[in-house]
Amino acid sequence: MSTISKPEAQKRIAELTATINHHNQLYYQEDHSEISDFEFDQLLEELIKLEEQFPDLRDKNSPTQHVGGTITKEFETVQHETRMLSLGNTYSKEELIAFDERVAKGLGHREYSYFCELKFDGVAISLVYENGELIRAVTRGDGYKGDDVTANVKTIKNIPLYLAGNNIPDKFEVRGEIFLPVKEFEKINAEKDAKGEALLANPRNTASGTLKMQDSGIVAKRRLNCYFYQLLGDEIGVDQHDHAIQLLEKWGFNISPTYKNCTDINSVVEYIESWREERHTLPLDTDGVVLKVNDYGQREELGFTAKIPRWAIAYKYKAESAESELMSVTYQVGRTGAITPVANLSPVLLAGTTVKRASLHNANEIKRLDLHNGDVVFVEKGGEIIPKITAVAVEKRKSDAKPITYITHCPECGTELERKEGEAKHFCPNTSSCPPQVLGRIEHFVHKRAMDIDSMGTERIRALINQGYVEHPADLYELEGEKDHLLGLEINADQYEKSSDGYLFVSLKKALFAITEGISLSAIDQYLAKTETLEQHQKLQQFAAFIEEQNKKVALNTASVHKLLEIIQRLPHDQIEDFLPVSAVLSMFVGNQVSLEELHQISQKKNTVHDIVLAFDFGLVREQEDKIKRLKGNTFQEGVISNMLSGIEASKEQPFEKVLFALGIRNIGENTAQLLARHFKNIHNLQQADTEQLLEINGVGETLVHSIREFFDQKENQANIQRLKDHGLHFEIKEDDLPTVKGNALEGLKVLASGKFEHFKRDEVIEAIAAQGGTYLKSVSKNLDLIIEGADMGPSKKEKAEKLGIKMISENEFLSMITD
Ligand SMILES: NC(=O)c1ccc[n+]([C@@H]2O[C@H](COP(=O)([O-])OP(=O)(O)OC[C@H]3O[C@@H](n4cnc5c(N)ncnc54)[C@H](O)[C@@H]3O)[C@@H](O)[C@H]2O)c1
Numbered sequence: 018m019s020t021i022s023k024p025e026a027q028k029r030i031a032e033l034t035a036t037i038n039h040h041n042q043l044y045y046q047e048d049h050s051e052i053s054d055f056e057f058d059q060l061l062e063e064l065i066k067l068e069e070q071f072p073d074l075r076d077k078n079s080p081t082q083h084v085g086g087t088i089t090k091e092f093e094t095v096q097h098e099t100r101m102l103s104l105g106n107t108y109s110k111e112e113l114i115a116f117d118e119r120v121a122k123g124l125g126h127r128e129y130s131y132f133c134e135l136k137f138d139g140v141a142i143s144l145v146y147e148n149g150e151l152i153r154a155v156t157r158g159d160g161y162k163g164d165d166v167t168a169n170v171k172t173i174k175n176i177p178l179y180l181a182g183n184n185i186p187d188k189f190e191v192r193g194e195i196f197l198p199v200k201e202f203e204k205i206n207a208e209k210d211a212k213g214e215a216l217l218a219n220p221r222n223t224a225s226g227t228l229k230m231q232d233s234g235i236v237a238k239r240r241l242n243c244y245f246y247q248l249l250g251d252e253i254g255v256d257q258h259d260h261a262i263q264l265l266e267k268w269g270f271n272i273s274p275t276y277k278n279c280t281d282i283n284s285v286v287e288y289i290e291s292w293r294e295e296r297h298t299l300p301l302d303t304d305g306v307v308l309k310v311n312d313y314g315q316r317e318e319l320g321f322t323a324k325i326p327r328w329a330i331a332y333k334y335k336a337e338s339a340e341s342e343l344m345s346v347t348y349q350v351g352r353t354g355a356i357t358p359v360a361n362l363s364p365v366l367l368a369g370t371t372v373k374r375a376s377l378h379n380a381n382e383i384k385r386l387d388l389h390n391g392d393v394v395f396v397e398k399g400g401e402i403i404p405k406i407t408a409v410a411v412e413k414r415k416s417d418a419k420p421i422t423y424i425t426h427c428p429e430c431g432t433e434l435e436r437k438e439g440e441a442k443h444f445c446p447n448t449s450s451c452p453p454q455v456l457g458r459i460e461h462f463v464h465k466r467a468m469d470i471d472s473m474g475t476e477r478i479r480a481l482i483n484q485g486y487v488e489h490p491a492d493l494y495e496l497e498g499e500k501d502h503l504l505g506l507e508i509n510a511d512q513y514e515k516s517s518d519g520y521l522f523v524s525l526k527k528a529l530f531a532i533t534e535g536i537s538l539s540a541i542d543q544y545l546a547k548t549e550t551l552e553q554h555q556k557l558q559q560f561a562a563f564i565e566e567q568n569k570k571v572a573l574n575t576a577s578v579h580k581l582l583e584i585i586q587r588l589p590h591d592q593i594e595d596f597l598p599v600s601a602v603l604s605m606f607v608g609n610q611v612s613l614e615e616l617h618q619i620s621q622k623k624n625t626v627h628d629i630v631l632a633f634d635f636g637l638v639r640e641q642e643d644k645i646k647r648l649k650g651n652t653f654q655e656g657v658i659s660n661m662l663s664g665i666e667a668s669k670e671q672p673f674e675k676v677l678f679a680l681g682i683r684n685i686g687e688n689t690a691q692l693l694a695r696h697f698k699n700i701h702n703l704q705q706a707d708t709e710q711l712l713e714i715n716g717v718g719e720t721l722v723h724s725i726r727e728f729f730d731q732k733e734n735q736a737n738i739q740r741l742k743d744h745g746l747h748f749e750i751k752e753d754d755l756p757t758v759k760g761n762a763l764e765g766l767k768v769l770a771s772g773k774f775e776h777f778k779r780d781e782v783i784e785a786i787a788a789q790g791g792t793y794l795k796s797v798s799k800n801l802d803l804i805i806e807g808a809d810m811g812p813s814k815k816e817k818a819e820k821l822g823i824k825m826i827s828e829n830e831f832l833s834m835i836t837d
């Protein structure tokens with residue numbers, strides 16, 4: 018043990034306490050972390066050790082003495098009947114064995130076994146059931162009392178609201194971990210990315226934030242899930258954990274099938290090892306293994322400390338770290354114009370996947386790391402999905418390595434970048450014609466929920482933008498006239514990439530395909546997959562051996578590869594993993610008609626091979642043309658073009674509310690667009706509305722008023738609306754767009770609507786019921802007169818309604834009732 022004087026210890030304890038409290042507050046209250054779990058656990062461990070060394074310096078409020086969370090003011094506070102504890106944790110096998118020795122000693126060396134489960138990385142929840150019905154769901158809070166989040170938890174599909182079966186105790190409590198499946202998390206982020214919104218950091222924080230939302234409707238959409246791991250109650254009739262888990266399974270609770278009973282610590286270690294990599298295939302994030310003494314009697318003998326049980330411990334997997342080389346920094350322009358620097362790395366294997374890139378977030382991060390070209394860096398994949406660079410091996414830096422300098426101009430459109438006071442990110446201010454920003458606008462416009470134009474995926478839109486066909490949505494309605502030029506236009510899928518200096522690169526795969534003969538794309542794909550972790554020049558060198566294996570035109574193909582290698586040598590150092598400079602490849606095909614330097618320069622201004630070739634007046638023979646064709650991306654074909662054009666034509670029939678949403682006015686979502694469309698009936702009224710009139714509408718606030726003003730104040734927007742109008746889009750409401758009809762079809766009736774509806778949103782059904790003289794009730798009870806049954810109405814609700822003999826009608830029956 019290190020020697021530290023008492024005053025020093027006192028000072029350090031105060032520091033650690035403040036830091037840990039700060040991170041706890043962030044983690045539990047704000048669903049955000051500034052340091053990794055490992056770093057956090059190390060701080061806590063240091064504090065525990067100091068307090069052990071100087072027991073009289075241990076404050077009863079120390080973070081070592083209570084669980085990290087607290088309750089909030091937003092929910093009702095509920096006292097837990099049994100305290101919700103934390104778990105001790107360790108990252109080392111030695112400590113695991115030490116734990117086992119304490120258990121053995123505590124039990125007087127009698128036989129015992131461990132129940133092993135994965136440690137699910139989500140949010141702890143306690144559910145109380147009475148008479149087979151879920152009556153309360155409470156968060157862990159400070160361990161003694163938590164937040165009542167019942168309404169939110171009830172929206173989680175596989176949490177049973179009612180239990181069916183025999184011998185279910187009148188009252189019991191079950192605990193588990195609410196989580197967001199990784200797939201759902203990725204889906205949410207993909208949607209956010211498409212809208213140019215900030216991405217969520219990880220599934221745990223997202224789950225935690227979701228559970229604390231005030232609107233259960235939004236919670237329901239997030240598709241949370243839950244695994245259960247503990248059963249509590251006076252009359253549950255089991256005295257072993259494995260039996261309790263089996264009971265829970267029988268009663269219909271969701272149990273992760275990954276658990277295992279282990280009779281000694283060695284098989285626990287085997288269990289841990291068997292899941293170290295395999296856990297990445299599970300539907301949720303896990304960060305370790307929890308082992309618990311299986312027998313309840315033995316648990317009681319071992320007891321608890323202030324914060325953790327002595328009969329259980331969590332073994333946590335340390336985030337893996339790997340060494341890699343920084344090849345280059347490229348800059349991505351988001352759909353909102355935000356610039357994100359990306360580190361291109363030599364590929365390394367990390368936590369089950371090959372990593373080639375790491376996010377650098379912003380200029381501050383590059384400064385913080387003091388990144389230089391060619392640096393050897395450490396990458397880590399923690400709770401976050403995208404790997405990050407944690408440090409630089411400065412001692413390995415070459416003496417002539419240049420520091421990375423941040424770009425000053427947008428790599429997409431050349432506009433000078435801006436950075437607002439107090440903001441970390443740089444922005445491209447050219448919202449109207451910077452290609453990724455235009456892309457964001459067009460993608461939003463054609464979206465299913467907006468103008469609903471088919472056959473216009475991201476790549477196709479990008480192609481149309483990059484090649485100057487589309488800048489504003491109104492341009493779409495003029496594509497018909499360009500029909501002939503569209504045929505054969507290159508769709509530059511993922512095969513191109515721009516280097517930090519703006520040079521055009523093409524994928525290695527396409528390049529190898531184009532320079533060789535008789536070797537298929539899929540064979541090249543397989544070769545690249547096999548050599549994934551090699552450095553790029555090794556991939557190229559070993560490709561010669563692969564050519565021999567393929568045994569097709571060996572001499573010719575080998576010569577081509579050598580020539581390519583030689584040409585690449587002559588170009589500047591900039592590298593992008595798995596991409597090659599287009600100029601290098603093209604120069605192999607066009608012979609001496611133009612110099613490599615000239616080609617390279619032009620590739621800085623162009624976005625596709627097609628564009629570059631068009632820039633010269635080459636005299637090419639058939640064979641050369643064929644080679645160039647092999648290098649190009651997919652092109653627009655007849656069928657796609659006609660689908661696209663008829664989709665564009667059909668979109669003219671979209672109602673005003675969809676058009677309004679499609680315009681992409683900031684802060685006008687789908688619902689707001691609908692609200693405004695129905696209220697103002699046409700775009701003219703909306704534009705003329707003064708602040709007061711706008712604020713009168715329920716759901717419209719200052720921010721929205723500002724966005725509306727800002728939008729209409731721009732002349733360009735006015736002009737574009739006019740163009741869209743000229744093309745026949747609807748800028749006023751048609752009366753039959755309105756579903757709410759006044760009448761007395763439900764006079765005096767108590768009505769509930771349940772499930773999903775085709776023609777109504779949640780509050781619209783309620784509105785429609787009220788408009789017909791009915792009273793809306795929230796739950797199924799014998800007071801109800803009528804239930805309108807939507808799709809996917811909860812089975813337990815339905816069963817209860819049937820039992821009570823309440824009349825149920827379908828959405829269509831309801832529609833004809835109110836329109837008669
Ligand atoms: N990065 C940060 O800033 C920061 C800040 C605070 C806390 N943290 C992290 O939060 C955790 C500490 O919080 P804690 O006190 O909740 O401890 P813990 O999360 O390590 O352990 C207790 C919790 O584990 C959960 N759990 C998951 N699977 C389980 C299973 N199979 N059986 C039993 N329980 C299971 C339960 O919700 C239980 O409440 C640590 O992982 C710590 O690194 C990080």
Ligand SMILES: [Zn+2]
Binds near residue numbers: 427429451
């Ligand atoms: Zn730009």
